[in-house]
Amino acid sequence: MGYYYTVIQYELARAGYQVTLVKNKAVTFDFLTTQLNNYELVVWRTDEYTYHHKTYWYVGETVNSTTMAKYASDFNLGYANMNAGVMGISFEFFNEHFLPGSLSNVKLMDLLASDSILFANYFLTAGAKAVIAVNGGVSLSFGYADDSTAALLAGLASGLTVYQSVYNTVSPYANTEPRDPLDNNYQPPLWYIGDGTVTIT
Secondary structure, three states, rough: HEEEEHHHHHHHOOOOOOOOOHHHOOHHHHHHHHHHHHHOEEEEEEOOOEEEOOEEEEEEEOHHHHHHHHHHHHHHHHHHHOOOOEEOOOOHHHHHHHHOOOOOOOEEEEOOOOOHHHHHHHHHHOOEEEEEEOOOOOOOOHHHHHHHHHHHHHHHHHHOOOOHHHHHHHHOOOOOOOOOOOOOOOOEEEEEOOOOOOOOO
């Protein structure tokens, strides 16, 4: 995400934001459940995985006994998982830990993860004004998702609303025919829920 982080940082700085990058092991259960409300805008970029027919999203924190003891009930109930070496959480974890009002400071959350629409509503319930989420699968490997996020934030930094920015990012790909029948169209599978009139400037 190196190049895209630079672009995103530039766009948000242009809108007057100081950007904090938290990645890999620093994204802990405690960070997610206690620190997100310190930010007005949150971009969470992660992958999903399936274990025993249940979907989890990687947190970043590696398996450790302290977190496993503190969140023992979540692991016992299957709300959290550690079988990938990097811990993951299911949508039930969000329901359990993001209570009404716990994200009242957050204007916008951009959930850059496959099927993040499954847990996006929990952030609205917790108080976030708007949430951009992915409806379906998205690869973090080839830059499509990061490119879409950079375009979204560029629109928002220039004063567009959440609705306008999402629409402008998605619409150029809509209703386009592939040049060759063997080629697939690419349309970012994202949209927003919540207040589409939210701006970040």
